[in-house]
Amino acid sequence: MLKTTFIDAAYQILKAKRIPLTAEEITKTALERNLIKTSGKTPVATMGANIYMDIKRHGDNSLFTRIERGKFGLKEWEENQTGQKVYKKSTFKGVAYEILKSENKPLNFQEITEIAKKRKLLTSSGKTPEATMGAQLYADIKKFGDRSLFVQLGKNKFGLREWDIEVLKDEIEKQDKEIFIPEKKRSIVGDPINFEGLIYCPLNENGVIFLFSKIHDKLGINIEAIQVSYPDAKARRKTVKGWEDIWIEFEYKSSHFKIHKHDPKECDIIVCWEHDWRECPIEVIELKSVIQKLKG
Numbered sequence: 001m002l003k004t005t006f007i008d009a010a011y012q013i014l015k016a017k018r019i020p021l022t023a024e025e026i027t028k029t030a031l032e033r034n035l036i037k038t039s040g041k042t043p044v045a046t047m048g049a050n051i052y053m054d055i056k057r058h059g060d061n062s063l064f065t066r067i068e069r070g071k072f073g074l075k076e077w078e079e080n081q082t083g084q085k086v087y088k089k090s091t092f093k094g095v096a097y098e099i100l101k102s103e104n105k106p107l108n109f110q111e112i113t114e115i116a117k118k119r120k121l122l123t124s125s126g127k128t129p130e131a132t133m134g135a136q137l138y139a140d141i142k143k144f145g146d147r148s149l150f151v152q153l154g155k156n157k158f159g160l161r162e163w164d165i166e167v168l169k170d171e172i173e174k175q176d177k178e179i180f181i182p183e184k185k186r187s188i189v190g191d192p193i194n195f196e197g198l199i200y201c202p203l204n205e206n207g208v209i210f211l212f213s214k215i216h217d218k219l220g221i222n223i224e225a226i227q228v229s230y231p232d233a234k235a236r237r238k239t240v241k242g243w244e245d246i247w248i249e250f251e252y253k254s255s256h257f258k259i260h261k262h263d264p265k266e267c268d269i270i271v272c273w274e275h276d277w278r279e280c281p282i283e284v285i286e287l288k289s290v291i292q293k294l295k296g
Helices: 006-017 023-032 043-061 092-103 109-118 129-147 165-177 205-219 255-259 287-295
Strands: 064-068 071-074 150-153 157-160 192-195 198-200 221-226 233-238 243-253 269-274 283-286
Touching: 006 023, 006 043, 006 064, 006 071, 023 043, 043 064, 092 109, 092 129, 092 150, 092 157, 109 129, 129 150, 192 287, 198 205, 205 221, 205 243, 205 269, 205 287, 221 243, 243 255, 269 287, 283 287
Parallel strands: 243 269, 269 283
Antiparallel strands: 064 071, 150 157, 192 198, 221 233, 233 243
16 A cells, blocks of 8 residues: 655545644554554654645645644635635634624633633633734734734724624724823822921821921930831830830821720820820820921
């Protein structure tokens, strides 16, 4: 029995299987069916090289085409009697076509891939099917132009060429009008106080700490240490007996002390901008009142 060439064997197998196959799958079937005879140690590499070279040498006249990464199909699968592209359902482009057809609206490649996953239409073992889907759709439109079944709408959405042209125009106009205008970042400040070089009042705990650092000596308090754990600061306050040690917790509002669930037994004073916790069990220094007195 005469053996066929690698190219002939590949054509016969793909013709019979009617699905994209890798060079390894084609070679395995060819050997099982006794279609090829080879003494080489790498028949898979020889099969892949033969198909690649046929595509490279003959271009659009080749019997074969690369359907997806590592897989080959037949050129005759790609065109119907009208000369327009068609795709096998098992390929990325075939899946994209079926989804766009059923959804009947433009989708980006991430949306197409997500639907394909939910419907279990993709058999790819790759880690980035979204990237593969997008790359294949972009490449198909670029390569085949008006013969592609797909059209690109706006920057990243795809539709079907068979859709009504007015629908496509409306979608393109819609995409063009959807110009994203980022919200301007605007700074927010507190009420003006114009005190000791500080123009505005604090809006948070850090502002309270900064303001207190400007006036603590006027209150007869020296800060010895600031810490990240509770309470925030160790200080000393002048009394008739001398400088006694105190523990201070800074808050924007005194009620935040309760919200943060701090233990009053471990703290002596709350320094805040606004004192709104009248039942507070420990001493509170409200900086808002202090500033008014110092300015007056």
